[in-house]
Amino acid sequence: MAHLWPIGGGKGGSGKSFLTSSLGRLSAELGKKTLVIDLDLGSANLHTLVGVPYPQKGLSDYIRKKIQRLEDAVVETPQSNLFLISGAHDNFDIANLPYEQKIKTLRAITKLKYERILLDLGAGTSFNTLDFFLISQNGIFITTPEPTSVENVYRLIRAIYFRRIRYCFTATQFKALEKETDREFGNGAMNKPIYMMKMIAKTDSEKYRQLQDEFGAYRFKLVINQVRKHDNTSLGLQMSRMMERHLGLHVEFAGNVSYDDHVHDAICQQVCFLERYPYTKTAGDLREVGRQVAQDAGKQLIFHYV
Numbered sequence: 691m692a693h694l695w696p697i698g699g700g701k702g703g704s705g706k707s708f709l710t711s712s713l714g715r716l717s718a719e720l721g722k723k724t725l726v727i728d729l730d731l732g733s734a735n736l737h738t739l740v741g742v743p744y745p746q747k748g749l750s751d752y753i754r755k756k757i758q759r760l761e762d763a764v765v766e767t768p769q770s771n772l773f774l775i776s777g778a779h780d781n782f783d784i785a786n787l788p789y790e791q792k793i794k795t796l797r798a799i800t801k802l803k804y805e806r807i808l809l810d811l812g813a814g815t816s817f818n819t820l821d822f823f824l825i826s827q828n829g830i831f832i833t834t835p836e837p838t839s840v841e842n843v844y845r846l847i848r849a850i851y852f853r854r855i856r857y858c859f860t861a862t863q864f865k866a867l868e869k870e871t872d873r874e875f876g877n878g879a880m881n882k883p884i885y886m887m888k889m890i891a892k893t894d895s896e897k898y899r900q901l902q903d904e905f906g907a908y909r910f911k912l913v914i915n916q917v918r919k920h921d922n923t924s925l926g927l928q929m930s931r932m933m934e935r936h937l938g939l940h941v942e943f944a945g946n947v948s949y950d951d952h953v954h955d956a957i958c959q960q961v962c963f964l965e966r967y968p969y970t971k972t973a974g975d976l977r978e979v980g981r982q983v984a985q986d987a988g989k990q991l992i993f994h995y996v
Protein backbone atom coordinates (compact mmCIF):
# COMPACT_ATOMS: atom_id res chain seq x y z
CA MET A 691 0.00 0.00 0.00
CA ALA A 692 1.31 3.43 -0.92
CA HIS A 693 2.36 6.00 1.62
CA LEU A 694 0.17 9.00 1.07
CA TRP A 695 1.10 12.60 1.76
CA PRO A 696 -1.53 15.25 1.18
CA ILE A 697 0.08 18.69 0.92
CA GLY A 698 -2.05 21.63 1.93
CA GLY A 699 -1.78 25.28 2.84
CA GLY A 700 -4.52 27.70 3.60
CA LYS A 701 -3.33 30.33 1.19
CA GLY A 702 -2.78 30.37 -2.57
CA GLY A 703 0.80 30.84 -3.69
CA SER A 704 2.43 29.48 -0.54
CA GLY A 705 4.23 26.79 -2.53
CA LYS A 706 2.07 23.64 -2.37
CA SER A 707 2.68 22.70 -5.99
CA PHE A 708 6.37 23.58 -5.78
CA LEU A 709 6.78 21.40 -2.68
CA THR A 710 4.72 18.53 -4.14
CA SER A 711 6.78 18.48 -7.33
CA SER A 712 10.07 18.79 -5.44
CA LEU A 713 9.32 16.06 -2.89
CA GLY A 714 7.97 13.89 -5.71
CA ARG A 715 11.19 14.26 -7.60
CA LEU A 716 13.38 13.59 -4.56
CA SER A 717 11.40 10.46 -3.79
CA ALA A 718 11.68 9.26 -7.40
CA GLU A 719 15.43 9.89 -7.32
CA LEU A 720 15.65 7.53 -4.37
CA GLY A 721 14.20 4.84 -6.61
CA LYS A 722 10.70 4.94 -5.08
CA LYS A 723 7.88 4.60 -7.56
CA THR A 724 6.17 7.91 -6.89
CA LEU A 725 2.93 9.46 -8.07
CA VAL A 726 1.93 13.10 -7.72
CA ILE A 727 -1.75 13.98 -8.05
CA ASP A 728 -3.03 17.45 -8.78
CA LEU A 729 -6.21 17.93 -6.79
CA ASP A 730 -6.26 21.67 -7.29
CA LEU A 731 -8.72 21.17 -10.11
CA GLY A 732 -9.77 24.79 -10.51
CA SER A 733 -6.24 26.07 -11.08
CA ALA A 734 -4.19 22.98 -11.79
CA ASN A 735 -0.57 23.56 -12.70
CA LEU A 736 1.40 20.73 -11.14
CA HIS A 737 1.97 19.26 -14.61
CA THR A 738 4.13 22.28 -15.54
CA LEU A 739 6.26 21.84 -12.43
CA VAL A 740 6.99 18.20 -13.21
CA GLY A 741 7.81 18.94 -16.83
CA VAL A 742 4.63 17.71 -18.55
CA PRO A 743 3.40 20.81 -20.43
CA TYR A 744 0.44 19.14 -22.14
CA PRO A 745 -0.92 16.19 -20.18
CA GLN A 746 -3.06 14.10 -22.51
CA LYS A 747 -5.38 12.91 -19.76
CA GLY A 748 -6.05 13.51 -16.12
CA LEU A 749 -8.28 13.30 -13.08
CA SER A 750 -11.23 15.01 -14.71
CA ASP A 751 -11.42 12.23 -17.33
CA TYR A 752 -11.89 9.81 -14.45
CA ILE A 753 -14.37 12.02 -12.63
CA ARG A 754 -16.35 12.54 -15.84
CA LYS A 755 -16.20 8.79 -16.52
CA LYS A 756 -14.29 9.07 -19.79
CA ILE A 757 -11.74 6.81 -18.07
CA GLN A 758 -12.98 3.86 -15.99
CA ARG A 759 -9.93 3.21 -13.81
CA LEU A 760 -7.98 5.93 -12.03
CA GLU A 761 -4.67 4.26 -12.91
CA ASP A 762 -5.47 4.88 -16.56
CA ALA A 763 -5.35 8.64 -15.88
CA VAL A 764 -1.64 8.41 -14.96
CA VAL A 765 0.93 9.95 -17.31
CA GLU A 766 4.70 9.62 -17.26
CA THR A 767 7.00 12.54 -16.49
CA PRO A 768 10.54 13.12 -17.83
CA GLN A 769 11.86 11.93 -14.45
CA SER A 770 12.08 8.17 -14.17
CA ASN A 771 9.97 6.70 -11.33
CA LEU A 772 7.87 9.89 -11.20
CA PHE A 773 4.29 9.77 -12.48
CA LEU A 774 1.48 12.29 -12.59
CA ILE A 775 -2.29 12.46 -12.48
CA SER A 776 -2.98 15.91 -13.80
CA GLY A 777 -5.78 18.17 -12.66
CA ALA A 778 -5.77 20.17 -15.86
CA HIS A 779 -8.54 19.94 -18.51
CA ASP A 780 -11.24 21.17 -16.23
CA ASN A 781 -12.16 24.28 -14.43
CA PHE A 782 -14.52 23.15 -11.76
CA ASP A 783 -13.36 23.62 -8.21
CA ILE A 784 -12.64 20.59 -6.02
CA ALA A 785 -15.07 22.18 -3.54
CA ASN A 786 -17.83 21.35 -6.01
CA LEU A 787 -16.90 17.71 -6.49
CA PRO A 788 -20.09 15.76 -5.75
CA TYR A 789 -20.04 13.48 -2.69
CA GLU A 790 -20.22 10.19 -4.62
CA GLN A 791 -17.36 11.22 -6.89
CA LYS A 792 -15.28 12.28 -3.93
CA ILE A 793 -15.69 8.93 -2.18
CA LYS A 794 -14.99 7.05 -5.38
CA THR A 795 -11.86 9.08 -6.03
CA LEU A 796 -10.63 8.79 -2.42
CA ARG A 797 -10.99 5.02 -2.53
CA ALA A 798 -9.36 4.74 -5.93
CA ILE A 799 -6.36 6.76 -4.75
CA THR A 800 -5.76 4.42 -1.82
CA LYS A 801 -5.72 1.44 -4.18
CA LEU A 802 -3.15 2.81 -6.62
CA LYS A 803 0.01 0.72 -6.81
CA TYR A 804 2.75 3.18 -5.98
CA GLU A 805 5.25 3.33 -3.16
CA ARG A 806 4.53 6.99 -2.47
CA ILE A 807 1.68 9.25 -3.47
CA LEU A 808 1.72 13.01 -2.96
CA LEU A 809 -1.48 15.03 -3.26
CA ASP A 810 -1.32 18.69 -4.21
CA LEU A 811 -4.41 20.19 -2.60
CA GLY A 812 -5.88 23.51 -3.52
CA ALA A 813 -5.98 26.49 -1.21
CA GLY A 814 -8.82 26.99 1.23
CA THR A 815 -10.74 24.87 3.69
CA SER A 816 -13.58 23.42 1.64
CA PHE A 817 -14.96 20.15 3.05
CA ASN A 818 -13.62 18.26 0.05
CA THR A 819 -10.11 19.62 0.61
CA LEU A 820 -10.32 18.59 4.28
CA ASP A 821 -11.50 15.11 3.32
CA PHE A 822 -8.67 14.61 0.88
CA PHE A 823 -6.27 15.70 3.59
CA LEU A 824 -7.76 13.15 5.99
CA ILE A 825 -7.11 10.32 3.54
CA SER A 826 -3.91 9.54 5.42
CA GLN A 827 -2.34 9.91 8.82
CA ASN A 828 0.53 11.68 7.09
CA GLY A 829 0.21 15.19 5.78
CA ILE A 830 2.24 18.30 5.12
CA PHE A 831 1.16 21.86 5.77
CA ILE A 832 2.96 24.69 4.05
CA THR A 833 2.99 28.40 4.72
CA THR A 834 5.17 31.39 3.97
CA PRO A 835 6.35 33.52 6.92
CA GLU A 836 3.73 36.18 6.08
CA PRO A 837 1.13 36.56 8.83
CA THR A 838 -1.72 36.19 6.33
CA SER A 839 -0.39 32.84 5.18
CA VAL A 840 0.32 31.73 8.76
CA GLU A 841 -3.21 32.66 9.77
CA ASN A 842 -4.67 30.63 6.90
CA VAL A 843 -2.61 27.51 7.53
CA TYR A 844 -3.51 27.69 11.20
CA ARG A 845 -7.18 27.86 10.20
CA LEU A 846 -6.74 24.90 7.83
CA ILE A 847 -5.11 22.73 10.50
CA ARG A 848 -7.85 23.52 12.97
CA ALA A 849 -10.52 22.81 10.35
CA ILE A 850 -8.99 19.39 9.63
CA TYR A 851 -9.14 18.36 13.27
CA PHE A 852 -12.69 19.65 13.61
CA ARG A 853 -13.71 17.79 10.48
CA ARG A 854 -12.40 14.57 11.99
CA ILE A 855 -14.20 15.19 15.29
CA ARG A 856 -17.36 16.05 13.37
CA TYR A 857 -17.41 12.57 11.76
CA CYS A 858 -17.96 10.96 15.15
CA PHE A 859 -21.27 12.73 15.63
CA THR A 860 -24.52 13.46 13.87
CA ALA A 861 -25.17 17.07 12.93
CA THR A 862 -27.49 17.56 15.89
CA GLN A 863 -25.06 15.93 18.33
CA PHE A 864 -22.24 18.09 17.06
CA LYS A 865 -24.27 21.29 17.47
CA ALA A 866 -25.10 20.24 21.03
CA LEU A 867 -21.42 19.50 21.69
CA GLU A 868 -20.45 22.97 20.46
CA LYS A 869 -22.98 24.59 22.78
CA GLU A 870 -21.91 22.49 25.77
CA THR A 871 -18.24 23.30 25.12
CA ASP A 872 -18.97 27.02 25.15
CA ARG A 873 -21.12 26.71 28.24
CA GLU A 874 -18.47 24.73 30.11
CA PHE A 875 -15.30 26.57 29.04
CA GLY A 876 -16.52 30.03 28.07
CA ASN A 877 -17.60 31.79 24.91
CA GLY A 878 -15.57 30.81 21.85
CA ALA A 879 -14.17 27.64 23.46
CA MET A 880 -15.85 25.57 20.76
CA ASN A 881 -13.38 27.03 18.26
CA LYS A 882 -10.52 25.29 20.01
CA PRO A 883 -10.18 21.53 19.53
CA ILE A 884 -8.52 21.24 22.96
CA TYR A 885 -11.74 22.36 24.70
CA MET A 886 -13.97 20.33 22.47
CA MET A 887 -11.89 17.26 23.26
CA LYS A 888 -12.14 18.03 26.98
CA MET A 889 -15.90 18.16 26.59
CA ILE A 890 -15.97 14.85 24.69
CA ALA A 891 -13.82 13.29 27.43
CA LYS A 892 -16.49 14.27 29.96
CA THR A 893 -19.48 13.09 27.95
CA ASP A 894 -18.34 10.15 25.82
CA SER A 895 -15.17 8.40 26.93
CA GLU A 896 -15.34 5.82 24.13
CA LYS A 897 -15.37 8.43 21.37
CA TYR A 898 -12.73 10.41 23.22
CA ARG A 899 -10.37 7.41 23.28
CA GLN A 900 -10.98 6.68 19.61
CA LEU A 901 -10.21 10.28 18.62
CA GLN A 902 -7.19 10.47 20.92
CA ASP A 903 -5.75 7.30 19.39
CA GLU A 904 -6.24 8.66 15.91
CA PHE A 905 -4.85 12.11 16.64
CA GLY A 906 -1.91 10.45 18.35
CA ALA A 907 -1.21 8.50 15.16
CA TYR A 908 -1.18 11.61 12.95
CA ARG A 909 2.22 12.51 11.58
CA PHE A 910 1.47 15.98 10.34
CA LYS A 911 4.38 18.20 9.35
CA LEU A 912 4.77 21.91 8.87
CA VAL A 913 7.03 23.52 6.28
CA ILE A 914 7.79 27.25 6.11
CA ASN A 915 8.51 28.21 2.51
CA GLN A 916 9.96 31.32 0.86
CA VAL A 917 12.00 32.19 3.95
CA ARG A 918 14.12 35.29 3.34
CA LYS A 919 17.32 36.23 5.22
CA HIS A 920 15.68 38.69 7.60
CA ASP A 921 12.74 36.38 8.40
CA ASN A 922 12.31 34.72 11.76
CA THR A 923 13.76 31.25 11.18
CA SER A 924 12.21 29.96 14.42
CA LEU A 925 8.68 30.65 13.24
CA GLY A 926 7.97 26.98 12.40
CA LEU A 927 9.02 25.78 15.86
CA GLN A 928 7.05 28.57 17.49
CA MET A 929 3.94 27.71 15.47
CA SER A 930 4.31 24.05 16.32
CA ARG A 931 4.58 24.83 20.05
CA MET A 932 1.68 27.24 19.90
CA MET A 933 -0.59 24.70 18.22
CA GLU A 934 0.29 22.13 20.85
CA ARG A 935 -0.33 24.53 23.73
CA HIS A 936 -3.41 26.39 22.56
CA LEU A 937 -5.16 23.91 20.29
CA GLY A 938 -3.83 20.63 21.65
CA LEU A 939 -2.69 19.64 18.14
CA HIS A 940 0.65 18.06 17.34
CA VAL A 941 2.16 19.28 14.08
CA GLU A 942 5.89 18.78 13.76
CA PHE A 943 8.07 21.43 12.17
CA ALA A 944 9.87 19.82 9.21
CA GLY A 945 12.03 22.73 8.12
CA ASN A 946 12.42 26.06 6.35
CA VAL A 947 12.76 26.34 2.59
CA SER A 948 14.65 29.46 1.58
CA TYR A 949 13.34 31.98 -0.90
CA ASP A 950 15.27 31.86 -4.17
CA ASP A 951 14.57 33.76 -7.39
CA HIS A 952 15.76 30.70 -9.29
CA VAL A 953 12.45 29.04 -8.40
CA HIS A 954 10.73 31.60 -10.59
CA ASP A 955 13.36 31.11 -13.31
CA ALA A 956 12.93 27.32 -13.30
CA ILE A 957 9.14 27.62 -13.52
CA CYS A 958 9.43 30.08 -16.43
CA GLN A 959 11.75 27.65 -18.20
CA GLN A 960 9.34 24.81 -17.36
CA VAL A 961 12.10 22.70 -15.86
CA CYS A 962 12.27 21.17 -12.44
CA PHE A 963 14.02 23.50 -9.98
CA LEU A 964 15.99 20.64 -8.39
CA GLU A 965 17.27 19.54 -11.76
CA ARG A 966 18.37 22.99 -12.90
CA TYR A 967 19.60 24.39 -9.57
CA PRO A 968 20.59 21.38 -7.45
CA TYR A 969 23.38 23.15 -5.54
CA THR A 970 21.41 26.10 -4.17
CA LYS A 971 20.49 26.53 -0.49
CA THR A 972 16.84 26.06 -1.40
CA ALA A 973 17.59 22.70 -3.03
CA GLY A 974 19.45 21.65 0.15
CA ASP A 975 16.49 22.78 2.27
CA LEU A 976 14.10 20.71 0.14
CA ARG A 977 16.28 17.62 0.57
CA GLU A 978 16.27 18.11 4.34
CA VAL A 979 12.47 18.46 4.36
CA GLY A 980 12.28 15.31 2.21
CA ARG A 981 14.36 13.44 4.79
CA GLN A 982 12.22 14.69 7.67
CA VAL A 983 9.01 13.71 5.94
CA ALA A 984 10.23 10.25 4.92
CA GLN A 985 11.30 9.45 8.48
CA ASP A 986 7.75 8.51 9.42
CA ALA A 987 7.05 6.65 6.19
CA GLY A 988 7.07 3.28 7.89
CA LYS A 989 3.94 3.97 9.93
CA GLN A 990 0.53 2.48 9.26
CA LEU A 991 -2.07 4.47 7.38
CA ILE A 992 -5.55 5.40 8.47
CA PHE A 993 -8.30 6.11 6.00
CA HIS A 994 -11.51 7.95 6.56
CA TYR A 995 -14.39 6.90 4.41
CA VAL A 996 -16.93 9.55 5.05
Ligand SMILES: Nc1ncnc2c1ncn2[C@@H]1O[C@H](COP(=O)(O)OP(=O)(O)OP(=O)(O)O)[C@@H](O)[C@H]1O
Nearest residue numbers: 702703704705706707708813916948949950953954
Ligand atom coordinates in the same frame (compact mmCIF):
# COMPACT_ATOMS: atom_id res chain seq x y z
N1 LIG B 1 11.09 28.80 -2.17
C1 LIG B 1 10.66 29.67 -3.08
N2 LIG B 1 11.45 30.71 -3.49
C2 LIG B 1 11.03 31.61 -4.38
N3 LIG B 1 9.83 31.58 -4.96
C3 LIG B 1 8.99 30.57 -4.62
C4 LIG B 1 9.36 29.57 -3.69
N4 LIG B 1 8.32 28.70 -3.56
C5 LIG B 1 7.36 29.15 -4.38
N5 LIG B 1 7.76 30.27 -5.03
C6 LIG B 1 7.00 31.10 -5.96
O1 LIG B 1 5.65 31.11 -5.54
C7 LIG B 1 4.82 30.80 -6.63
C8 LIG B 1 3.67 29.97 -6.12
O2 LIG B 1 4.12 28.65 -5.83
P1 LIG B 1 3.14 27.41 -6.02
O3 LIG B 1 2.49 27.47 -7.35
O4 LIG B 1 3.89 26.19 -5.65
O5 LIG B 1 2.07 27.77 -4.89
P2 LIG B 1 0.69 27.07 -4.59
O6 LIG B 1 0.56 27.07 -3.11
O7 LIG B 1 0.62 25.76 -5.28
O8 LIG B 1 -0.33 28.10 -5.22
P3 LIG B 1 -1.85 27.82 -5.66
O9 LIG B 1 -2.65 27.82 -4.40
O10 LIG B 1 -2.15 29.01 -6.52
O11 LIG B 1 -1.89 26.53 -6.38
C9 LIG B 1 5.69 30.08 -7.64
O12 LIG B 1 5.25 30.39 -8.92
C10 LIG B 1 7.06 30.59 -7.38
O13 LIG B 1 7.34 31.68 -8.22
Ligand SMILES: [Mg+2]
Nearest residue numbers: 706707730735
Ligand atom coordinates in the same frame (compact mmCIF):
# COMPACT_ATOMS: atom_id res chain seq x y z
MG1 LIG C 1 -0.70 25.00 -6.72
